[in-house]
Amino acid sequence: MRQAFDEMSSTNGHVRPAYETLKQWLSTVPQDVLDHRRKEAEYIFRRIGITFAVYGEQNAQERLIPFDIVPRILTKDEWGRLSKGLEQRVKALNMYIRDVYSKREVLKAGVVPEDLVYKNPAFRPEMNGQRVPHDLYVHIAGIDIVRTDPDTFYVLEDNARTPSGVSYMLENREIMLRLFPELFSMHKVAPVENYADDLLATLRSLSPHGGHEPNVVILTPGIYNSAYYEHSFLADKLGVDLVEGRDLFVKDGIVFMRTTEGPKRVDVIYRRLDDDFLDPLAFRPDSVLGVPGLMSAYQAGNVTLTNAVGTGVADDKAVYSYMPEIIRFYLGEEPLLPNVPTWRCREADHLKYVLEHLPELVVKEVHGSGGYGMLVGPAADKAQIEKFREKLIADPGNFIAQPTLALSTCPTLVEQGIAPRHVDLRPFILSGSDKVRIVPGGLTRVAMKEGSLVVNSSQGGGTKDTWVLDA
Amino acid sequence: MLSRTADNLYWLSRYVERADCLARILDVSQRLAYTPVTYGGSTNEWGSAVLTAGVSDLFTERYGPLEEAKEEQVVSFLAFEAENPSSIRNCFEVARTNARSVRTALTSEMWEVINTAWIELRNFPNRALTRDELSRFLAFVKETSLRFDGATFRTMLRNDAYWFSRCGAQLERSDNTARILDVKYHVLLPEKEHVGGPLDYFQWASILRSVSALTAFHWVYRDSVKPWLVADLLILNRQMPRSLAACYDNLARNLDDIASAYGRQGPSQRLARSMLARLTNRNIEDIFQTGLHEFISGFISDNNKLGAEIKEQYLT
Numbered sequence: 001m002r003q004a005f006d007e008m009s010s011t012n013g014h015v016r017p018a019y020e021t022l023k024q025w026l027s028t029v030p031q032d033v034l035d036h037r038r039k040e041a042e043y044i045f046r047r048i049g050i051t052f053a054v055y056g057e058q059n060a061q062e063r064l065i066p067f068d069i070v071p072r073i074l075t076k077d078e079w080g081r082l083s084k085g086l087e088q089r090v091k092a093l094n095m096y097i098r099d100v101y102s103k104r105e106v107l108k109a110g111v112v113p114e115d116l117v118y119k120n121p122a123f124r125p126e127m128n129g130q131r132v133p134h135d136l137y138v139h140i141a142g143i144d145i146v147r148t149d150p151d152t153f154y155v156l157e158d159n160a161r162t163p164s165g166v167s168y169m170l171e172n173r174e175i176m177l178r179l180f181p182e183l184f185s186m187h188k189v190a191p192v193e194n195y196a197d198d199l200l201a202t203l204r205s206l207s208p209h210g211g212h213e214p215n216v217v218i219l220t221p222g223i224y225n226s227a228y229y230e231h232s233f234l235a236d237k238l239g240v241d242l243v244e245g246r247d248l249f250v251k252d253g254i255v256f257m258r259t260t261e262g263p264k265r266v267d268v269i270y271r272r273l274d275d276d277f278l279d280p281l282a283f284r285p286d287s288v289l290g291v292p293g294l295m296s297a298y299q300a301g302n303v304t305l306t307n308a309v310g311t312g313v314a315d316d317k318a319v320y321s322y323m324p325e326i327i328r329f330y331l332g333e334e335p336l337l338p339n340v341p342t343w344r345c346r347e348a349d350h351l352k353y354v355l356e357h358l359p360e361l362v363v364k365e366v367h368g369s370g371g372y373g374m375l376v377g378p379a380a381d382k383a384q385i386e387k388f389r390e391k392l393i394a395d396p397g398n399f400i401a402q403p404t405l406a407l408s409t410c411p412t413l414v415e416q417g418i419a420p421r422h423v424d425l426r427p428f429i430l431s432g433s434d435k436v437r438i439v440p441g442g443l444t445r446v447a448m449k450e451g452s453l454v455v456n457s458s459q460g461g462g463t464k465d466t467w468v469l470d471a
Numbered sequence: 472m473l474s475r476t477a478d479n480l481y482w483l484s485r486y487v488e489r490a491d492c493l494a495r496i497l498d499v500s501q502r503l504a505y506t507p508v509t510y511g512g513s514t515n516e517w518g519s520a521v522l523t524a525g526v527s528d529l530f531t532e533r534y535g536p537l538e539e540a541k542e543e544q545v546v547s548f549l550a551f552e553a554e555n556p557s558s559i560r561n562c563f564e565v566a567r568t569n570a571r572s573v574r575t576a577l578t579s580e581m582w583e584v585i586n587t588a589w590i591e592l593r594n595f596p597n598r599a600l601t602r603d604e605l606s607r608f609l610a611f612v613k614e615t616s617l618r619f620d621g622a623t624f625r626t627m628l629r630n631d632a633y634w635f636s637r638c639g640a641q642l643e644r645s646d647n648t649a650r651i652l653d654v655k656y657h658v659l660l661p662e663k664e665h666v667g668g669p670l671d672y673f674q675w676a677s678i679l680r681s682v683s684a685l686t687a688f689h690w691v692y693r694d695s696v697k698p699w700l701v702a703d704l705l706i707l708n709r710q711m712p713r714s715l716a717a718c719y720d721n722l723a724r725n726l727d728d729i730a731s732a733y734g735r736q737g738p739s740q741r742l743a744r745s746m747l748a749r750l751t752n753r754n755i756e757d758i759f760q761t762g763l764h765e766f767i768s769g770f771i772s773d774n775n776k777l778g779a780e781i782k783e784q785y786l787t
Contacts, residue, residue: 048579049571049586223571236575247475258474260631260785261733 004406005149006420007072016150018073018469021186026070026411026418034413037179038069044178050171050229066462067172069179072410072423072444079190079440079468082145082153082427085337087436088327090141090429093160095330097137097314101127111329112322120319121367122161122312124275126282130299133208134433137308140199140270142166145337145425145442147408154340154405156424158323160315161307162272165443165463166428167230170195170237172443172465188470190440195428196237198439199270202432203238206304207267214267217241217257219248221273221289231272245273250293253300268304275309317400318344318366341403345396354401355392358385361401362453363392376453378404407453410464412446422447424455425466440468472631476573478786480632481639483569483585484623488640490562491616492647493549494609496520499681501605504542506673517545523654524549526557543599550608551597559612563592578626581619588615631732634725638781641725645718646774648705651681653767659698660763675701682713702763703755715770716750722777723747729785739780746773 005011008019015023045064074082099106100117101124107114117123142163144156173192177184200216207214220231222244235242247257248266256263271278277287282295297303313319321342327335343350343361354361363375375388392399409420427442444464445455455461500520518537521530526549527537533554534544550559567589574582588611595608620640627633652659658674675696679685684704691710692700709716723743730736758766 046590047583047587049574049582223568228571232571232574241473241476242575243473244475247473258787260472260474260477260635260729 004420004422005147005408007147007408007410007423008420009411010150018075022071022073022183025183025186031417034069038067038413041067041069041175041179044175045171048171050167050233065168065457066448066460067175068412068421068446068448068462068464069176070411070413070418071176071183071465071467072425072446073187073467073469074441075469076190076471078153081336083438083440085153085155085335086143086427086429086438088331088333088336089143089155089158089323090138090431090436092323092327092330093138093141093158093314094136094431096326097160097308097311098135099330100313101130101310106326106329109329111325112319116318116322117313120313120316122275122310122316124310124313126295126299127308127310131301132308133206133301133304136206136431136433137311138314139202139206139306139308139431141429141431142426142442143429145427146340146405147425148405149408153337155320155323155337156340157317158315158320159426160311161274163426163428164227164230164272165426165445166195167233168463169428169441169443169466171233172463176465187467190468190470192439192441195439196234198430198437199234200238200240201434202430202437203268203270203306205432205434206306208301208304209267215257215265216268216270217243217248217266219243219245219269219271219273221245221277225272227272234270245287245289245291248291248294250291250297253293253297253302255291255294255297255303266303268306270306275312278305278309316366317342317364317368318346318397321400340405343401345392345399345401350401351392351396354399355389358389360404362404363388363399363401366398366400372458376404379451379453404453410444410446412448412462412464414448414450419450421450422453422455423464441466472576474786476576477631477635478782479569479573480576480636481781481786483566483573484619484636484639485643486562486566486569487585487616487619488643489557489647490559490566490612492644493524493557493559493562494612495681495683496523496651497546497549497605498609499677500545501542501602502680503673503677515540517542519654520545520549523650524557525650526555529555546605547599550605560592563589563615576632578622580622580626584615584618584622631729634728634732635785637725638722638729641718641722642774642778642781644713645715645722646771648682648713648715648718649767649771649774651678652702652705653764653771656763656767659702660759671698672696678705682711684711684713687711699755699759702758706758706766707750707753707755716747719743719747719750726781737780737784739777739784742773742777742780746770746777 003011008015008023010016042064045067096106106112107117138160140163142159142165145153146156147153169192203216204214217240218231218235220228220242232242243257249256255266257266273289276284277289279290279292279294280287281292298305321344324335324339327333343354345351345354359377361377365373368374407422410423411418412421423444423446425442425444427438430437444466446462446464447453447455448460448462500516503516515538517540521527521537521540530548531537534540548555552558553561567585570577570582570585600608623636655678658671675698676685678701679688682705688696688704691704691708694700704711704714706715708714709720711717726740726743730740
């Protein structure tokens with residue numbers, strides 16, 4: 001693997017212009033001051049209760065995601081390119097899902113193989129021929145971006161179900177403003193705090209009917225969910241009710257919530273609950289988190305669910321590999337953001353190549369997430385590779401492979417001082433009936449371990465504040 | 472607002488209030504247990520602490536008869552044990568769980584009090600505490616409830632969320648005061664022992680102390696401690712924030728605030744008003760004549776009934 005591109009010092013040690021002031025500043029601040037501020041940030045996070053849960057970990061019910069105080073900086077130009085590409089990508093995603101559940105032209109044209117739709121566990125036959133309000137499915141998308149050199153940003157993954165992390169984007173900024181006001185006075189950083197207003201405007205624009213002011217709620221699985229903090233954080237910022245399944249009921253095809261003043265009609269549900277759990281009458285009958293009858297109210301067009309039911313059909317890693325063709329098919333445009341080259345192990349020649357090059361590839365499960373169940377070839381030993389080879393041969397359709405990218409690094413405060421660590425970026429794209437909204441930046445995730453490429457919080461990854469410079 | 476949110480706020484406040492009351496009971500029991508018997512100290516103070524806390528069945532199941540209750544057992548049971556759903560530790564656990572579920576309805580100041588207390592609770596060792604550690608612990612509990620009340624009072628919008636939260640605190644508080652009276656009523660009866668003797672003085676004083684009213688007593692009555700005045704202060708005197716009358720003053724008002732915001736009166740408003748009337752048009756002699764014990768046990772059961780009405784009307 002070649003040396004990674006560092007976003008501050010490039011590959012040749014020349015400080016890139018956007019980072020000059022930060023670099024200067026870092027060199028004047030003693031290490032112990034930085035350490036102290038980092039501890040302060042951690043204390044604030046813990047006191048506010050910004051925690052997440054890791055499933056299957058005992059005694060660790062609530063953990064902090066490590067927060068790195070060195071910001072990651074993007075220029076206005078870089079962001080301009082990114083945001084155009086993101087908007088294009090989400091537009092295509094929406095058109096693809098609409099097509100999959102209606103005319104299926106994309107299948108007829110042979111752009112995407114049929115079984116990727118019909119055999120996809122996230123495909124929802126209930127949505128066949130079902131119109132959704134404003135023909136939008138993915139209202140809130142999180143598109144993961146990685147970078148390998150000054151000019152190349154790749155899309156690594158599309159998250160079209162219930163992407164999380166936006167609360168960290170917002171809280172990271174708040175904490176940075178509190179801890180380093182002097183740094184902000186030296187930079188023109190585009191604000192992100194309008195995300196809550198943007199999200200509310202987006203959700204309101206999706207109401208299934210005009211007229212009265214829509215009642216928007218956020219549906220959470222409850223306090224034991226790993227992202228519960230985010231759910232309550234968003235409800236608070238939006239000023240809407242945070243409901244659990246048991247707070248809602250359906251009568252005559254209308255969704256109501258139980259309030260101290262009696263039942264109140266609900267128009268838009270930003271659900272942070274997977275399809276499977278939404279309605280025990282339609283999906284998993286053992287779900288106690290959902291609302292019986294919700295699907296029938298949805299199908300009757302009396303309530304909007306964001307994201308729509310069945311969007312998972314567009315965000316697994318096999319469909320991902322077709323996204324460039326999908327964009328060309330619906331929009332007649334070249335993709336502005338390239339995909340990472342991807343081998344589909346379902347295809348014999350691809351599989352052959354992958355099996356021959358396992359030590360240099362990253363192999364992922366098509367439906368995996370959170371960094372689980374993947375092989376990072378260069379970091380694995382022989383035994384691990386052989387074990388993975390068996391899994392791969394047993395069920396090739398379940399895997400894709402990608403080259404091990406030299407993800408860009410950013411300066412990060414670690415025990416030994418400031419050192420480069422690999423990062424990615426998750427911007428959040430809001431699609432309303434009126435327009436697409438993207439706040440500048442997103443969540444930067446950072447692999448805190450030296451050399452590690454895994455940024456997932458469940459695997460010890462941390463986060464950074466992401467700055468888009470306004471000038 | 473969501474019924475579940477109202478329910479969580481109501482119980483959050485109840486549990487904080489309950490923890491505070493338990494801390495006071497432990498404080499007073501400790502003090503009485505160290506007082507020589509000739510000065511009104513008694514050997515089964517620890518048993519009556521369990522009674523007052525209303526968890527005697529659970530306790531006897533675990534440790535045997537109340538009369539033989541030992542200090543370490545009672546302290547551990549009332550303060551820390553997970554098996555006792557009303558232990559102080561559990562109160563804080565439940566309070567925080569409730570607070571997490573309704574974070575959006577709390578101000579950040581209220582949340583931080585609860586969350587910080589929950590984090591600090593972990594700093595107290597999970598073994599029998601030394602006396603020093605225990606008194607530090609009890610001070611921490613009382614401080615937490617003061618900070619929570621202060622945060623509520625100073626930062627919450629005066630709307631239904633605030634009123635439900637106050638209703639929970641007041642209902643719990645009146646229940647606690649009534650249970651202290653229920654367990655100790657016999658020392659307040661005039662026919663027992665010679666009135667005003669040294670033996671009783673310490674018992675009466677300890678009752679007052681358990682609702683932090685010893686100093687207040689002297690300011691209100693400008694008299695030495697007398698049993699009927701103790702009863703008057705705790706039951707009928709509205710100046711005294713933990714008296715039954717003061718609690719119902721607040722309860723009736725908060726429930727009326729809710730009713731007028733929602734434009735509808737219901738059974739809980741009617742019951743609260745009738746209970747307030749019962750505490751208003753009385754003097755303490757009347758109550759002694761009809762029977763102090765009967766009065767108190769009647770109150771406790773009506774107070775529970777009000778809790779059930781509030782639940783039925785708003786919280787489900």
